[in-house]
Amino acid sequence: xxxxxxxxxxxxxxxxxxxxxxxxxxxxxxxxxxxxxxxxxxxxxxxxxxxxxxxxxxxxxxxxxxxxxxxxxxxxxxxxxxxxxxxxxxxxxxxxxxxxxxxxxxxxxxxxxxxxxxxxxxxxxxxxxxxxxxxxxxxxxxxxxxxxxxxxxxxxxxxxxxxxxxxxxxxxxxxxxxxxxxxxxxxxxxxxxxxxxxxxxxxxxxxxxxxxxxxxxxxxxxxxxxxxxxxxxxxxxxxxxxxxxxxxxxxxxxxxxxxxxxxxxxxxxxxxxxxxxxxxxxxxxxxxxxxxxxxxxxxxxxxxxxxxxxxxxxxxxxxxxxxxxxxxxxxxxxxxxxxxxxxxxxxxxxxxxxxxxxxxxxxxxxxxxxxxxxxxxxxxxxxxxxxxxxxxxxxxxxxxxxxxxxx
Numbered sequence: 001x002x003x004x005x006x007x008x009x010x011x012x013x014x015x016x017x018x019x020x021x022x023x024x025x026x027x028x029x030x031x032x033x034x035x036x037x038x039x040x041x042x043x044x045x046x047x048x049x050x051x052x053x054x055x056x057x058x059x060x061x062x063x064x065x066x067x068x069x070x071x072x073x074x075x076x077x078x079x080x081x082x083x084x085x086x087x088x089x090x091x092x093x094x095x096x097x098x099x100x101x102x103x104x105x106x107x108x109x110x111x112x113x114x115x116x117x118x119x120x121x122x123x124x125x126x127x128x129x130x131x132x133x134x135x136x137x138x139x140x141x142x143x144x145x146x147x148x149x150x151x152x153x154x155x156x157x158x159x160x161x162x163x164x165x166x167x168x169x170x171x172x173x174x175x176x177x178x179x180x181x182x183x184x185x186x187x188x189x190x191x192x193x194x195x196x197x198x199x200x201x202x203x204x205x206x207x208x209x210x211x212x213x214x215x216x217x218x219x220x221x222x223x224x225x226x227x228x229x230x231x232x233x234x235x236x237x238x239x240x241x242x243x244x245x246x247x248x249x250x251x252x253x254x255x256x257x258x259x260x261x262x263x264x265x266x267x268x269x270x271x272x273x274x275x276x277x278x279x280x281x282x283x284x285x286x287x288x289x290x291x292x293x294x295x296x297x298x299x300x301x302x303x304x305x306x307x308x309x310x311x312x313x314x315x316x317x318x319x320x321x322x323x324x325x326x327x328x329x330x331x332x333x334x335x336x337x338x339x340x341x342x343x344x345x346x347x348x349x350x351x352x353x354x355x356x357x358x359x360x361x362x363x364x365x366x367x368x369x370x371x372x373x374x375x376x377x378x379x380x381x382x383x384x385x386x387x388x389x390x391x392x393x394x395x396x397x398x399x400x401x402x403x404x405x406x407x
Contacts, residue, residue: 055307
């Protein structure tokens with residue numbers, strides 16, 4: 001005989017771990033619950049670390065293969081072969097201090113300004129409001145000066161309004177010559193410490209003459225052969241005109257590049273907010289304009305930019321290795337790698353101290369606070385990736401009496 005309904009066994013639903021019941025239906029699993037929180041957390045954390053590892057390995061490659069072999073190049077051209085041009089909007093007192101600190105032998109001097117000003121020891125050239133070209137902001141002033149100013153020198157040495165030339169031994173036989181950046185403290189100790197650490201990372205510039213295309217240029221101390229400038233021009237819309245000129249010079253004119261250790265002192269950003277905005281502009285400009293390069297360079301720059309942006313998370317990754325929030329796969333390897341990456345931050349701080357030679361108290365603070373200042377340095381880059389700026393913001397300069405490098 002068949003079983004009656006009253007005698008039929010009752011099927012009880014088996015609960016599913018991590019499932020969420022909807023109304024009276026059977027429990028359902030979402031995509032994250034199906035994967036499991038441990039796997040999701042592991043994937044996210046290892047992905048972040050992988051980006052940083054890629055950027056760090058490329059930096060190590062540059063230093064290990066090319067940078068350690070750097071030798072200061074032979075100087076072929078002297079001060080008579082150089083015309084100096086300071087770029088400013090209207091920071092008269094700041095520019096005057098920079099002109100006063102120029103080596104006496106650099107006698108061919110111009111200040112290219114947006115507003116009239118009186119500068120002792122230099123001729124002032126004012127960019128007219130009526131001038132139009134494709135370049136904007138600083139690039140517009142550079143292009144006007146290129147078209148307008150008389151120059152019989154082999155090179156034009158471009159300096160920012162706050163650039164103090166601390167030494168000048170001449171220029172090597174290259175189309176573009178990068179002078180060494182030497183930051184000085186303004187009103188913010190944290191930004192100054194971040195700049196010292198960045199100088200350690202920037203030791204990779206010693207390898208730039210040997211790689212396919214130099215990664216970036218610093219316009220606060222950049223000498224350009226006049227004939228190359230006439231061929232490439234500054235007439236290109238970008239917010240990172242110095243680096244983009246360098247890229248275009250390589251792509252369009254097969255230019256050559258050299259790096260010298262002659263130091264040019266420049267102001268650290270006066271506040272953390274100003275540093276954020278500066279870094280935001282740097283990374284946004286690089287991402288917008290690196291399409292002028294070959295596809296392999298574009299991919300490399302993309303990885304580098306992402307690596308720089310996730311630097312802000314490295315100290316947090318180390319902390320997470322001690323917090324039992326989730327059970328990570330390959331936990332021991334994760335902890336080891338996170339400490340190695342933290343060591344990279346300290347390596348850059350050590351290099352920055354070695355190259356910059358600050359006062360002892362600054363050196364100690366730079367090493368102790370390296371995780372914090374590196375996070376601050378990369379936070380602006382992360383901001384630029386998530387929200388590129390729509391306008392050009394000039395980093396404010398401070399009317400500074402001396403070249404302060406310490407507390």
